[in-house]
Amino acid sequence: MQSGDGELSPVVAETEVRRADVGLRSERGPVLLSIMLGVGLVAIDSTILATAVPSIVRDLGGFAQFPWLFSIYLLTAAVSTPIFAKFSDIHGRKPVMLIGVALFVLGSILCGFAWNMTALIVFRGLQGLGAGAIQPTSMTIIGDLYSLAERAKVQGYVASVWAMSAVVGPTLGGVFSDFLTWRWIFFVNVPLGALAAWMLFRHFHEDVNRGRHTIDVAGAVLLTLASTMLIFGLLEGGVLWSWLSPWSIGVLGVGVLLLAAFVGVERKAAEPIVPGWVFRRRLLVGANLTNLAVGVMLIGLTSYVPLYVQDVLGTSALVAGSALAALTIGWPISASLSGRIYLKIGFRNTSLIGSVIAGAGAVLLILLNAGSSVWWVALTCFVIGLGMGLVASPTLVAAQSSVDWSSRGVVTGTSMFARSMGSAVGIAIFGAIANAAIGTQSHGSTSNGVPPAILEPALHQVFVAAALVAVLMLVAVAIMPRRAPGALA
Structure with missing residues (x-):
């Protein structure tokens, strides 16, 4: 990445100096392993719980x-x-990552000792706080330690953790539930978390400016409240209340008002939680919108493809999960290869190619019918995974490379927050489409009592919506500039 006169741009020059300093004093192999273990905590937890729900409810x-x-x-x-x-x-990546792992492990221990469903839900919230620290910080550390050419390959390694978890998680959940107790699905996190924390503490070293900082308390509180109301309203719309009910309108309306108040506070804050320039830079706007679309597509696929395979094609839950696992196989393969591609043609062009591939896979989803084979579904998911890997990794690397060390955490966190919001929006959109087509208000359990002849066209409409989201993802990628200061585009 060079400026017009052949020199490194100021942002990249400072970033490379900082990375060299951190990298020389940190043992990158053990640090990467600790990051993969930390991400593994989150990844396995997201898949292991589903198979244990019946046992938990019985208990x-x-x-x-x-x-x-x-x-x-x-x-x-x-x-x-x-x-x-x-x-x-x-304050640096290290303390935040260690706090995240500690919160996640503490939440896991408490979940393992939960005495009723309410307590388990509260402790799951504590686990979520830990995940909120682990996910962005782990990707930020990768941005600190690895060069532009190395980063995509390393992110491919991290993505492979999710791929393995898609297979290992449900298997462990079933084994613990059937032969031990569901409580072990939480206790297993303790040794993994302890090892991850110890390796990071021992091998990762960084220089942090210990000068005085102003904590944006008002911004943090408003962002938390606004996000909570908006995500809660999206998750529970059509579940606890109808979309047009006073409750739904009230919750979402309050969320919007709090978000507006947050924007006003951030404009005056000395060190805002989310600086205004995040929304003014074309590269970051395009990357965040892309991540929003990625979140929407992912939740649609993970929620409704297994439902289609199991209830429409008439297979077992294991076969349905295996078909979806093809998505998590294709993703790390293309993510690890994307570095070679974007170094030659740029971030934007690489992501455009990925969007087209993902869109082609979404079109294949639309072509599914009751006579389709499970292998065809798996191939479709694999194609979409290949496309996603060429979208998600380059856009994140582009965003990280456009800022220096002191802003990389914010940029990474904003990208991941956009993906989380996309998941919440996706749950709302796809759930509403499926429920409207089936003619019931059930959400997340649309297959209960619904014959395949009715379920199949309903899920077909969901897949059409997913294809439209793929088109919007392509548009979001196109917003990114062809070339941007401090990063290839």
Whole structure:
């Protein structure tokens, strides 16, 4: 990455100096392993719980409450991500990552000892806070330690953790539930978290400006409240209340008002949680909108492809999960290869290619019918995964490379927050489409009592919506400039 006169741009020059300094004093191999273990905590937890829900409900009761085991985790992880990301720019990555792992492990221990469903839900929220620190900080550390050419390959390694978790998580969940106790799905996080924390503490070293900083308390509180109301309204719309009910309008309306207040506070804050320039730079706007679309597509695929394979094609849950696993296989493959591509043709062009591939896979989803084979579904998911890997990794690297060390946490956290918001929006959109087509208000359980002849066209409409989101993702990528200061585009 060079400026017109052949020299490194100021942002990149400072970044490379900082990276060299951190890298020389840090043992990158053990640090990367600790990051992968930390991400593994989050990744396995997101897949291991689903298979244990029946056992948990039998033991603790609270069937009507169990969807909150997932909702509260998504909520707390999403709202805390930008706050922890900002703190990592102020206080350093190491303490924030260690705090995240500690919160996640503490939440896991408490979940393992939960005495009823309400307590389990509360402790899952604590786990979500830990995830909100681990996810953005881990990717920021990669940006600190690895060069532009290395970063995509390393992110491919991290993405492979999610791929393995898609297979290992459900298997472990079933084994613990059937042969031990569901409580072990939480206790297993303790040794993994302890090892990750110890390796990071021992091998990762960084220089942090210890000067006086002003903590944007008002901004943090407003962002937390605004995000909570918006995500809560999106998650529960059509579930606890109808979309046009006073409750729905009130919750979402308050969320919008709080968000407006947050914007006003941030304009005057000395060190805002989310600086205004994040929304004024074309590169970052395009990258964040792209991540929003990625979040929407991912939640649609992970929620409705297994449902289609199991209830429309008539297979087992294991086969349905295996078909979806093809998505998590294609993703790390293309993510690890994307570095070679964007160094030659730029971030924007690489992401455009990925968007086209993902869109082609979404079109293949639309072509599914009751006579389709599971192998065809798996191939479709694999193609979409290949496209996603060429979109998600280059856009994140582009965003990180456009700023220096002191802003990389904010940029990374904003990207991941956008993806979390995309997941919440996706749940709302796809759930509303499916429920409207089926003619029931059930959400997240649309297959209960619904014959395949009715379910198949409903899910077909969901897949059409996913294809439209792929088109919007292509538009979002196109917003990114061809060349941007401090980064290839």
